Amino acid sequence: MSSSHEVEVIDPKTVDWGGNSSPLRISYGKMFMWFFLISDALTFSSLLVAYGFMRHKYSEIWPIPGDVYHHFPFLEGMHLPLMYVGLMTFILIMSSVTMVLAVEAGHRNDKRKVMIWMFWTIIGGAAFVGSQAWEWMNFIVGTEHGATREVIENGQWVTKTIHGANMHYNEYGLPVFANFFFFITGFHGFHVFSGVVINCITYSMAWRGVFERRGHYEWIEKVGLYWHFVDLVWVFVFTFFYLL
Amino acid sequence: MEFDDNYPQYELMSHHTEEEGKKKRRRLWNIFWIMLAITLIELAIGIMAGQMGLLNEIRMSTVTLKLIFVGFTIVKAGYIVMGFMHLGDENRLMKWLILGPYTTFVVYLIYMTSVGEGVYSSRHKMLIDPIIEMQADELRAGGGHGGHEGEEHHEEKGEQKKEEHH
Numbered sequence: 001m002s003s004s005h006e007v008e009v010i011d012p013k014t015v016d017w018g019g020n021s022s023p024l025r026i027s028y029g030k031m032f033m034w035f036f037l038i039s040d041a042l043t044f045s046s047l048l049v050a051y052g053f054m055r056h057k058y059s060e061i062w063p064i065p066g067d068v069y070h071h072f073p074f075l076e077g078m079h080l081p082l083m084y085v086g087l088m089t090f091i092l093i094m095s096s097v098t099m100v101l102a103v104e105a106g107h108r109n110d111k112r113k114v115m116i117w118m119f120w121t122i123i124g125g126a127a128f129v130g131s132q133a134w135e136w137m138n139f140i141v142g143t144e145h146g147a148t149r150e151v152i153e154n155g156q157w158v159t160k161t162i163h164g165a166n167m168h169y170n171e172y173g174l175p176v177f178a179n180f181f182f183f184i185t186g187f188h189g190f191h192v193f194s195g196v197v198i199n200c201i202t203y204s205m206a207w208r209g210v211f212e213r214r215g216h217y218e219w220i221e222k223v224g225l226y227w228h229f230v231d232l233v234w235v236f237v238f239t240f241f242y243l244l
Numbered sequence: 245m246e247f248d249d250n251y252p253q254y255e256l257m258s259h260h261t262e263e264e265g266k267k268k269r270r271r272l273w274n275i276f277w278i279m280l281a282i283t284l285i286e287l288a289i290g291i292m293a294g295q296m297g298l299l300n301e302i303r304m305s306t307v308t309l310k311l312i313f314v315g316f317t318i319v320k321a322g323y324i325v326m327g328f329m330h331l332g333d334e335n336r337l338m339k340w341l342i343l344g345p346y347t348t349f350v351v352y353l354i355y356m357t358s359v360g361e362g363v364y365s366s367r368h369k370m371l372i373d374p375i376i377e378m379q380a381d382e383l384r385a386g387g388g389h390g391g392h393e394g395e396e397h398h399e400e401k402g403e404q405k406k407e408e409h410h
Contacts, residue, residue, distance in 0.1 A: 235317060239286065
């Protein structure tokens, strides 16, 4: 073999698919985080498209989100449509900024800054999950006066006054509105919760100096991808669920 | 656990100096301010449209409004994906690999649920749970809940209920 002149020499620096090279020029971990995020994004997309289908099929009787979500903590009795959702959106965008600043600090191997920004990201995520729980509480408890609906009770249809919403009935309109609310914001909220847990693990890793020993902060980039994805989904939920 | 993924053509971490970092941070904060401004505009328009009862109608102004919302959202998504997630800094092949398949599937999904045999065709009626249809009929018969009449409606009912209690 060594005597042959016909052997083609492949220089990995010039030929992308010749082996021993990385055509995408991205690390294994980051690439598969992207692939995971695509599959997750498709799940969220189908939920939102299904929501859009129902929302426009029953357009004339669909509840106006501003009439349903108008509570604000410490300002009871005031009608502030969507204000709290706006604040939640602000909190999540803010925590996304602190996350990307942690990534940027990681690029400079600045352990102290990474820890500071990770801390604020965790605080923002926790505040968001708490706010979401509070929204759920208000939606489930409902208004004082409620609405009169026919509901199934012990296998019988009965007419009674209901308050709030659950998977079976909904004071504000079609029960399927409540089902979508619980599914979409619940699925998203679970993602945020997982993100907060992962952020806490990342914080402890940074604190223990794991990344310094490795010589790079690539882990932060992967966690950052996930966290920004959570923010990205919320941007879509905010528009399609609360505004349209 | 350490993985041996030291391929020759990328570094595990793109390092940069303090000065470059300053520039990058300024850019990130700019993205934040743009996104905040868009969100506030969206919120203001959304609240006004909801109070005016514009959202549950099918007419030109409502459709335009909704398209504006979708446009704003796609701009924000672009800033997050390209700026915060650094997809803008990856190579071109990677960008296509991420955005191509996703866009294809979602456009197809939206097409299948909305165009042609769409929301208002009679065929879809069969696909929808009859219980939802029944609940919708009940709501329609009860005068519906949408629009601005909601508030006064609630208050009247509330007063009635209080009287019953006392």
